[in-house]
Amino acid sequence: MHLVETRDLTHVYRGNLPALQGVNFIAERKSRIAVIGPNGAGKSTLFKHFNGILKPTSGEVLVRGEPVTKENVREVRKFVGIVFQNPDDQIFSPTVEQDVAFGPTNLGLDEATVAHRVEGALHLLGIEDLRERVPHHLSGGEKKRVAIAGILAMEPQVLVLDEPTAGLDPQGVIDLMGFVNRLPEDYGMTVIFSTHHVDLVAEMADFIYVMDQGQIVASGTVEEIFARPELLARTRLDVPVIPKLIRSLQESGVAIDMAYTYEDAQKSFLDAYTRRA
Numbered sequence: 134m135h136l137v138e139t140r141d142l143t144h145v146y147r148g149n150l151p152a153l154q155g156v157n158f159i160a161e162r163k164s165r166i167a168v169i170g171p172n173g174a175g176k177s178t179l180f181k182h183f184n185g186i187l188k189p190t191s192g193e194v195l196v197r198g199e200p201v202t203k204e205n206v207r208e209v210r211k212f213v214g215i216v217f218q219n220p221d222d223q224i225f226s227p228t229v230e231q232d233v234a235f236g237p238t239n240l241g242l243d244e245a246t247v248a249h250r251v252e253g254a255l256h257l258l259g260i261e262d263l264r265e266r267v268p269h270h271l272s273g274g275e276k277k278r279v280a281i282a283g284i285l286a287m288e289p290q291v292l293v294l295d296e297p298t299a300g301l302d303p304q305g306v307i308d309l310m311g312f313v314n315r316l317p318e319d320y321g322m323t324v325i326f327s328t329h330h331v332d333l334v335a336e337m338a339d340f341i342y343v344m345d346q347g348q349i350v351a352s353g354t355v356e357e358i359f360a361r362p363e364l365l366a367r368t369r370l371d372v373p374v375i376p377k378l379i380r381s382l383q384e385s386g387v388a389i390d391m392a393y394t395y396e397d398a399q400k401s402f403l404d405a406y407t408r409r410a
């Protein structure tokens with residue numbers, strides 16, 4: 134049984150061309166999945182089906198093997214938490230602390246459990262010092278962290294992040310990467326995210342879906358997808374800088390192993406240097 138699955142999912146917004154067409158998507162437990170593709174590819178539309186915000190025009194969405202229905206949508210939303218692209222869409226309480234408490238309170242949890250969850254989420258996102266602030270006066274990156282904390286406080290098993298790094302400063306991006314990478318191991322969570330920053334994908338994902346014009350045009354491991362520059366160019370994406378640089382060195386005759394993450398690249402460069410010495 135897959136945690137989240139779509140079968141032949143099609144979605145047509147009223148009066149428009151299909152935003153999704155025959156999408157088959159699978160998320161397994163504890164996986165880190167990147168969904169990449171150009172503007173308008175259908176990434177956000179796909180995500181909104183994972184917890185019943187949108188209903189399929191045709192096809193199916195299954196969560197823990199069960200189709201999402203009117204009857205189980207509340208349970209599904211406890212299980213799959215989505216952080217939208219624009220944090221203003223999900224921040225509305227007078228203080229950050231109240232905002233982060235909103236979700237768990239709505240789940241009917243007692244006050245002590247809510248307080249515990251709020252503390253945990255503020256701590257994980259490193260925003261304890263923002264707790265008394267008015268959310269609407271925060272910077273874009275701060276709001277983004279508050280929005281993520283609000284969803285995290287509901288302790289979903291699947292965390293869906295639509296463009297999580299948009300609006301974050303460089304340290305914010307590094308913090309987010311560290312945080313996302315801990316979730317599967319430390320909390321058994323599955324993370325699904327979209328991004329336009331291909332350089333981050335290898336650092337944050339084990340598996341990639343490439344979308345274009347409402348369809349999944351490729352899927353595979355980081356190695357499989359980034360070995361296909363023509364596919365990435367066709368979908369207005371670029372090969373990340375690390376494999377691009379290593380490939381060009383290999384083509385110039387340098388004996389260096391391919392790598393995708395910063396850490397592996399460092400090792401490849403050191404090995405190549407040592408071999409040469």
Ligand SMILES: Nc1ncnc2c1ncn2[C@@H]1O[C@H](COP(=O)(O)OP(=O)(O)OP(=O)(O)O)[C@@H](O)[C@H]1O
Pocket residue numbers: 146147149152170171172173174175176177178179218
């Ligand atoms: N509420 C809506 N009503 C009508 N059309 C919509 C609506 N939301 C999205 N669309 C259309 O559906 C298509 C897919 O949009 P979607 O937001 O899912 O793409 P995306 O891959 O998330 O894009 P981006 O990278 O720009 O965030 C686009 O053509 C968009 O114009």
